[in-house]
Amino acid sequence: MAGVIARRAGKQRAFRWVVLILLGVFFALPMAAMVEFSTRTPGTWSLLADWSRLNETYPALAEGIIASLEQAALTALLMLVLLVPTAIWVRLRLPRLRRLVEFLCLLPLTIPAIVLVVGLAPVYAWVNYFVGGNSLTLVFAYTILVLPYAYRAIDAGLSAIDVNTLAEAARGLGAGWFTVMWRVVLPNIRSAVLSAAFLTVALVLGEFTIASLLHRTNLQVAIEFLGKSSATMSVAVSLTALLLAFVLLLLLSLVGSTRRVKK
Amino acid sequence: MAEIAEAAPQRVAARPRLRGAASLLGTVPFFAYVTIFLIIPTLVVAIGAFTGDGGHGFTLDNVRALADEYIIAAFGRSVLLSALSALFGAVFGGLLAYAVSTAKPGGLLRRVVTALSGVLAQFGGVTLAFAFLATIGLSGFVTVWLQDHTGFYIFENGVWLFELPGLVLIYTYFQIPLMVIVFLPALDGIRPQWREATENLGGTTWQYWTRVAGPLLAPAFLGSALLLFANAFSAYATAAALVSQGSPIIPLQIRGALTSEVVLGQANLGKAMALGMVVVVAIVMTLYSLLQKRTSKWLG
Numbered sequence: 001m002a003g004v005i006a007r008r009a010g011k012q013r014a015f016r017w018v019v020l021i022l023l024g025v026f027f028a029l030p031m032a033a034m035v036e037f038s039t040r041t042p043g044t045w046s047l048l049a050d051w052s053r054l055n056e057t058y059p060a061l062a063e064g065i066i067a068s069l070e071q072a073a074l075t076a077l078l079m080l081v082l083l084v085p086t087a088i089w090v091r092l093r094l095p096r097l098r099r100l101v102e103f104l105c106l107l108p109l110t111i112p113a114i115v116l117v118v119g120l121a122p123v124y125a126w127v128n129y130f131v132g133g134n135s136l137t138l139v140f141a142y143t144i145l146v147l148p149y150a151y152r153a154i155d156a157g158l159s160a161i162d163v164n165t166l167a168e169a170a171r172g173l174g175a176g177w178f179t180v181m182w183r184v185v186l187p188n189i190r191s192a193v194l195s196a197a198f199l200t201v202a203l204v205l206g207e208f209t210i211a212s213l214l215h216r217t218n219l220q221v222a223i224e225f226l227g228k229s230s231a232t233m234s235v236a237v238s239l240t241a242l243l244l245a246f247v248l249l250l251l252l253s254l255v256g257s258t259r260r261v262k263k
Numbered sequence: 264m265a266e267i268a269e270a271a272p273q274r275v276a277a278r279p280r281l282r283g284a285a286s287l288l289g290t291v292p293f294f295a296y297v298t299i300f301l302i303i304p305t306l307v308v309a310i311g312a313f314t315g316d317g318g319h320g321f322t323l324d325n326v327r328a329l330a331d332e333y334i335i336a337a338f339g340r341s342v343l344l345s346a347l348s349a350l351f352g353a354v355f356g357g358l359l360a361y362a363v364s365t366a367k368p369g370g371l372l373r374r375v376v377t378a379l380s381g382v383l384a385q386f387g388g389v390t391l392a393f394a395f396l397a398t399i400g401l402s403g404f405v406t407v408w409l410q411d412h413t414g415f416y417i418f419e420n421g422v423w424l425f426e427l428p429g430l431v432l433i434y435t436y437f438q439i440p441l442m443v444i445v446f447l448p449a450l451d452g453i454r455p456q457w458r459e460a461t462e463n464l465g466g467t468t469w470q471y472w473t474r475v476a477g478p479l480l481a482p483a484f485l486g487s488a489l490l491l492f493a494n495a496f497s498a499y500a501t502a503a504a505l506v507s508q509g510s511p512i513i514p515l516q517i518r519g520a521l522t523s524e525v526v527l528g529q530a531n532l533g534k535a536m537a538l539g540m541v542v543v544v545a546i547v548m549t550l551y552s553l554l555q556k557r558t559s560k561w562l563g
Binding site: 004012013015016019023024025026029030031032033034036037082083085089090093094097101104107109110111112113114115116117118120121122123140141143144148152159193194203207208209212213215220223224227231234235238239241245246249250251252262 | 265284285286289290292293294296297299301303304305306307308311337355359360362363364365372376378379381382385386387388389390391394395396397403404405436439462497499500503504505510514517518521522533534537538540541543544548
């Protein structure tokens with residue numbers, strides 16, 4: 001028996017490395033190609049590192065970068081303000097509404113972004129009317145887009161703690177609902193909130209569909225526009241944006257794994 | 264004294280109801296927001312698909328127009344693209360997930376692969392299109408290298424990168440990591456004892472895979488493949504950045520309908536196509552959740 005197991009482990013190890021190397025090449029090749037492509041024209045990377053010169057040479061790109069960063073921050077904020085109190089409140093006071101809230105939060109998974117754009121066009125006609133056509137108004141649509149991912153993260157965080165007991169204890173000691181949420185529940189789901197925020201930022205930085213079709217600007221729209229005039233530069237910016245998302249999401253997975261270890 | 268005693272129970276009885284109503288108030292911001300930015304857009308699509316061009320009256324014209332040859336063809340290509348990329352993604356992603364599942368459970372390899380998969384599954388959109396242009400575009404790294412070193416030109420039979428084969432290749436790039444994420448938990452549900460039991464009863468590896476592990480994993484595998492299908496079917500940005508002329512797939516047809524609003528009657532046709540997409544994705548996701556329920560019975 002021991003011999004069979006050892007032989008199988010050996011076979012599995014060989015299989016593992018064959019699969020890993022073949023797929024590793026497939027996944028690494030486009031990255032390597034991006035590095036090679038973006039260094040063909042000298043000065044591309046130094047231009048990208050020099051913000052004021054970049055702003056002068058490619059004003060649309062600089063505008064897109066700023067727009068995306070602002071959108072990401074605001075979407076994360078709006079998502080948290082909207083979702084966290086609602087999720088806690090529904091758990092504590094309205095458990096019968098939980099299924100409905102969950103359904104609504106996961107609904108955007110079934111509605112492709114391109115479909116959402118079609119329906120959002122008239123809604124945005126009103127948004128334009130009331131608050132103007134600034135690219136920051138995309139935050140409203142992005143908050144919907146990130147709902148499924150953010151909800152899952154926050155819901156998992158809430159499931160890991162006993163919200164009801166915590167809240168009852170705090171209430172018994174005379175805390176108001178605001179204190180319960182802000183000073184009792186929130187510190188206990190900090191890593192879940194952080195996950196939700198990171199995911200939101202990563203998704204917003206990569207968003208193209210809605211911005212492009214509603215004629216607003218963001219990083220991805222700017223990259224696509226740039227691709228028409230300067231291929232090298234657009235690949236360099238793509239690679240940078242990608243690395244940024246990489247770092248964000250790797251941080252996220254680290255946050256996730258420390259949480260699991262603690263549990 | 265008697266008055267107070269009479270009034271007190273009433274107040275107690277009235278409070279829970281009042282509280283219930285006050286509790287509901289706490290969810291108003293969320294529901295209002297979701298109504299404006301999710302429910303109303305969905306209704307706009309659903310109602311618009313059945314509305315005439317003047318914006319008045321019920322009509323089936325838009326839905327009937329879906330039967331137009333070029334729209335049927337676009338739907339067909341969308342389904343083919345999604346099915347092929349889901350197939351490749353499921354097979355290669357499944358192999359990768361299995362390779363990872365045989366490694367040490369808390370080991371470095373596993374953590375690196377799952378973390379990278381999480382990142383790469385999100386790597387769609389414009390940047391992915393440009394990454395492949397840099398790789399196998401007309402002056403891409405691989406294209407040039409192959410031509411210089413082997414004399415082989417990959418676009419001898421036409422530039423397939425901007426057509427269906429190119430899209431399948433690029434979509435597969437984000438489908439494989441997604442498969443790893445969704446299929447790995449099912450593989451972890453396989454108990455080593457089942458294999459030992461098979462071997463104790465004299466079963467071979469082939470019998471173990473076809474009689475035990477295969478049937479157990481089949482619903483999870485199929486469910487994951489369906490999720491991949493829906494993922495590819497909904498994708499827009501990569502194709503939009505890559506294909507600037509013509510609209511081979513449905514999302515690009517919708518872009519055409521949205522941007523050419525000068526052409527009369529296109530707006531509501533766009534909504535009909537959008538509704539068609541929702542129907543397809545909804546069917547696929549329903550099947551997915553049914554298979555998920557079946558999977559959790561054994562593999563929890």
